[in-house]
Amino acid sequence: MTIAPLVSIRDLRVAFHGLPALRGIDLDVMPGEAVGLVGESGCGKSVTWLAALGLLPATAVVTGSVKLDGTELLGAAPAVLDRVRGGRVAMIFQDPASALNPVKRVGGQVAEALALHRGMTGAAANAEVLRLFDQVGIPDARRRVHIYPHEMSGGQNQRVMIAMALAGQPELLVADEPTTALDATIQAQILDLLRRLQQETGMALVLISHDLGVVAEMCRRVCVMYAGRIVEQAPSDTLFADPRHPYTRGLLAALPDMVGPRRRLEAIPGGVPEPWNMPPGCAFAPRCGHATAECDAAIPGFSSVGPDHEAACIHLESAMAPA
């Protein structure tokens, strides 16, 4: 296995006004792979990818390395980033209604990406917009290309966003909570669409979500994030069958079981530490039932606990024992 990763993130750190939001992310995305990024809001899932594509405001201090096919993206010239964004790595966002420009026709917004990345204009672009609308399942595409975002439902807007992302024929689609703002039936449709498109196009998919169920369904591999770091990563089946990090175990214990007897759902005690009040060692230690004095000594590194399965905890053995 010597396939080079498509995207390789090393020690990515982001701080806003001196407060850390990302505290060292290492993550590889292989070509065609579907990776899930889960964690509570504020844990840095979105910031990771906004930082990677240079989409954070100028006040953010970003360090580390993000390589796309070996090309460094951090600090790259604007012209280089403009080719990458939408062309090689596309991104869709949580609230499709506000992510589309309210004063421009949806077809035109998709056509803009075609002009930028595939040099298509005029009739060719119009035909391609129609094809993309068909591909993402927007009915009556011929009429809909001329309407405005506020004239469509949230689900339809998200389909437009996806069409816009596909327009540049990206190698990676980063979907940032793509279904959070949508209601449940529409959620399932959008996820089906994303899965089908990934199979059709062979692009890689990074799915950012706070919803473990969504990630489990869509992704071969899952990374669990906590307070600006990845704390556990594993193939999806392994992670759900055999979670090792106490935080992952806590997250899973907070979910209802689909089978078996009813049980009381367990919440993780406490809250995420504030960025200005980060513990010196493991950020989860203050909420962890297995924490000892050693946990505060240093930020724990990854230990391998199985094939492609790593967790960042120094008490992996004792944490496995029933608390």
Add this chain to the structure above:
Amino acid sequence: MLRFFALRLGRALLTIALVVTFAFIVLRLSGDPALMIMSPDAPPEALAAFRQAWGLDEPIWLQYLKYFTAILQGELGQSMRDGRPAIQLVLERIPATLMLTLPALALKVGLGIPAGIYAALHRNSLTDRVVMTFAVAGFTVPSFVLGLILVLIFAVQLGWLPSGGQESWRSAILPVISMGLGGAGILARFTRSAMLEVLGQPYIRTASAKGVPWHAVIRKHALPNAAIPTVTVVGFMVGSLMAGAVVVESVFSWPGVGRLMVVAVSNRDLAVVQCILLLVSATMVTSNLIVDLLYGVLDPRLRGHAAPGSGH
């Protein structure tokens, strides 16, 4: 769309009717035109004759009714002072006023909007702070104070420009600057905050995320959205093209509508004052109407609906 337009037009006409009525009430209550024009020591018979000639001895409601019907028939009355039709007196003065207010409007728009955009794009930079300091100074210093300062520097001290009158285009320079700078300051602030608001919206991030170069993000995605609040302010400025020059025209002895109004008010020359108010409110209402229609052009979400922020 037609319904929307008809509704707006109806409201506009109602506004004008209210302004006209209000003017009538205030001017009748605030002093007797006969005393103002004839002088208080005039013989009582002369005063009575004057009142009778102008219908001032009739009951107030009858005066109002006559006045209002006359307006509806396009009859705006005659100046009590020199007997000429009021509309003619006012129309004569319009070119002079526009000679000041149109260049001033161009200055406000041409200076204020680019300055606001620049400040927003360089938020918290030194330039932003300098621009905003000037903007705040521009609209907190009243135009006549600025006018007097300009006269002091450029007319009295340096002797470069005339301090008043209407001899040549050079006479217009100082009044235009005194009127324009304040408005430019207001527009700069509005444009800046509108731009900052828009730049923080998710669709701007979307545009960047799909690879639109930053200058095109500004031009194609940010400016069309930021135009909506800015148009409101420009609309008010267009609306005050007739009224905006009252004080500055007095400071610079400029023979425009504004000075005519000051003289007519102090003389209680009712027909002239009412005629000017009608002109001013018609301009304001027309420009508001245009702004409302522009909202629909600029923002598809407002098409066919009443636009926000346009209540009058």
